[in-house]
Amino acid sequence: MGRKLLLEHINVPGINTLEVYRQKGGYAAVEKALKTLTPDEVVEEVKKSGLRGRGGAGFPTGMKWSFLAKPEGVPRYLVCNADESEPGTFKDRYLMTYIPHLLIEGMIAASYALGANTSYIYVRGEMMPQIRILERAIAEAKNAGLLGKNIFGTGYNLELYVQPGGGAYICGEETALLESLEGKRGNPRIKPPFPAIAGLYGCPTVVNNVESIAAVVPIINEGGDEYAKIGIGRSTGTKLISASGNLKKPGVYEIELGVPVEEFIYSDEYCGGIANGKRLKAVVAGGSSVPILPANLILKTINNEARLMSYESLSDGGFATGSMMGSGGFIAFDEDQCIVRNTWNFSRFYHHESCGQCSPCREGTGWMEKVLHRLEYGHGKMSDMDLLVDVSKKIEGNTICPLGDAAAWPVASAIRHFRDEFEWHVTNAAEATSRNYGLANY
Numbered sequence: 001m002g003r004k005l006l007l008e009h010i011n012v013p014g015i016n017t018l019e020v021y022r023q024k025g026g027y028a029a030v031e032k033a034l035k036t037l038t039p040d041e042v043v044e045e046v047k048k049s050g051l052r053g054r055g056g057a058g059f060p061t062g063m064k065w066s067f068l069a070k071p072e073g074v075p076r077y078l079v080c081n082a083d084e085s086e087p088g089t090f091k092d093r094y095l096m097t098y099i100p101h102l103l104i105e106g107m108i109a110a111s112y113a114l115g116a117n118t119s120y121i122y123v124r125g126e127m128m129p130q131i132r133i134l135e136r137a138i139a140e141a142k143n144a145g146l147l148g149k150n151i152f153g154t155g156y157n158l159e160l161y162v163q164p165g166g167g168a169y170i171c172g173e174e175t176a177l178l179e180s181l182e183g184k185r186g187n188p189r190i191k192p193p194f195p196a197i198a199g200l201y202g203c204p205t206v207v208n209n210v211e212s213i214a215a216v217v218p219i220i221n222e223g224g225d226e227y228a229k230i231g232i233g234r235s236t237g238t239k240l241i242s243a244s245g246n247l248k249k250p251g252v253y254e255i256e257l258g259v260p261v262e263e264f265i266y267s268d269e270y271c272g273g274i275a276n277g278k279r280l281k282a283v284v285a286g287g288s289s290v291p292i293l294p295a296n297l298i299l300k301t302i303n304n305e306a307r308l309m310s311y312e313s314l315s316d317g318g319f320a321t322g323s324m325m326g327s328g329g330f331i332a333f334d335e336d337q338c339i340v341r342n343t344w345n346f347s348r349f350y351h352h353e354s355c356g357q358c359s360p361c362r363e364g365t366g367w368m369e370k371v372l373h374r375l376e377y378g379h380g381k382m383s384d385m386d387l388l389v390d391v392s393k394k395i396e397g398n399t400i401c402p403l404g405d406a407a408a409w410p411v412a413s414a415i416r417h418f419r420d421e422f423e424w425h426v427t428n429a430a431e432a433t434s435r436n437y438g439l440a441n442y
């Protein structure tokens with residue numbers, strides 16, 4: 001049984017209230033940090049833990065914190081990115097719904113470490129229940145003297161606000177989020193400068209995902225070194241995985257990083273195998289922004305080593321760079337799923353959500369959606385697959401923000417691994433047109 005650092009008490013009745021959360025040891029990390037550690041020492045613990053950003057990019061959290069500029073007399077901000085919108089990703093929503101004080105405790109400890117006295121939780125606008133839950137929890141914490149002035153009598157002050165999001169996927173991109181928080185249209189900014197130098201209102205800002213901030217609590221409680229003992233290599237600690245698609249037991253799981261993918265899919269501790277006795281066809285291991293991997297590749301051993309649930313082990317043979325663990329949105333497709341239909345569905349999403357600032361993304365996502373639509377509905381041509389790969393290459397690396405890459409990778413990887421299925425849609429157009437099934441639930 002893997003260790004649970006975030007979800008250990010998730011099933012305790014009333015854990016969403018301050019009273020029960022404190023009975024289970026809640027706010028001990030804040031007390032320890034504020035009373036016994038300097039801000040720099042908290043940063044040091046997070047660095048030692050090896051924690052990497054849980055939103056998708058996997059950037060080392062402690063390093064991001066140490067990049068924060070500290071000009072004299074200029075406020076610094078911590079902004080929690082709770083704009084969770086990646087298809088197949090619902091772990092932050094789960095955490096905020098059932099154990100909101102864990103996030104608030106993490107926000108206080110992280111704000112203290114960064115020297116922020118005003119912090120924000122930017123929550124996806126559609127998540128009204130979670131916004132209310134957080135507001136209630138913040139009010140409880142404030143009444144108990146855990147927020148506001150002179151927390152734990154240490155002289156440290158923090159005001160924490162919840163900001164409903166703008167209702168667009170792109171507002172989850174950190175600089176678009178900051179624009180939206182400033183009351184403007186959520187268009188991504190060109191980086192550099194990174195938010196650590198010029199973020200909210202032009203001031204130094206750290207933007208961290210909900211799960212990253214929650215993980216600061218066990219890191220302070222147990223110490224960075226202890227946290228780093230969990231996991232494998234540079235993938236330390238535990239990670240929340242949102243499991244969906246054709247699995248027997250979809251849901252949110254906390255895993256120790258390094259669990260074999262096969263164990264995660266088939267063991268009863270996690271997903272319990274593929275639903276309805278079907279075979280696994282493919283997996284999208286990190287939300288829709290990563291390549292789709294066929295079953296034979298994800299279950300295959302590489303150099304006698306099994307594929308692991310880690311930042312390093314889920315790559316697509318050097319085809320795409322970055323963390324292929326992404327947001328931890330693990331979508332399984334069974335043998336009945338239509339790869340063309342699912343790829344078109346992803347493409348439709350990215351086209352709809354493109355903010356339109358860069359031509360390759362604005363135009364390219366539209367072209368990809370149209371070509372995939374005609375393939376799915378029996379009007380495709382054999383040359384369409386090369387056309388799609390060509391368009392995806394022209395988008396990749398040529399845009400302001402990662403949405404362009406995210407739109408390109410699923411299309412290019414689907415054609416790379418399932419070209420025969422795309423060709424079948426051309427040679428069996430009538431049958432392809434009459435089918436309207438094969439779209440996974442995620």
Ligand code: NAD
Pocket residue numbers: 053055056057058059064067083084085086089172173174194195196207286287289322323326327402
């Ligand atoms: P990124 O790699 O550009 O940046 C990662 C983080 O590191 C950012 O906070 C950035 O400011 C910081 N950083 C990087 N280099 C830095 C430097 N030199 N100095 C200071 N700070 C630096 O990626 P990103 O745009 O933050 O995230 C992309 C990922 O988001 C995708 O891989 C995707 O998986 C994920 N995503 C998640 C969701 C979700 O709902 N969870 C939605 C969309 C995308």
Ligand code: SF4
Pocket residue numbers: 170188353354355356357358359361362399400401402403404
């Ligand atoms: Fe907007 Fe797409 Fe450019 Fe990102 S890549 S800034 S979403 S047009």
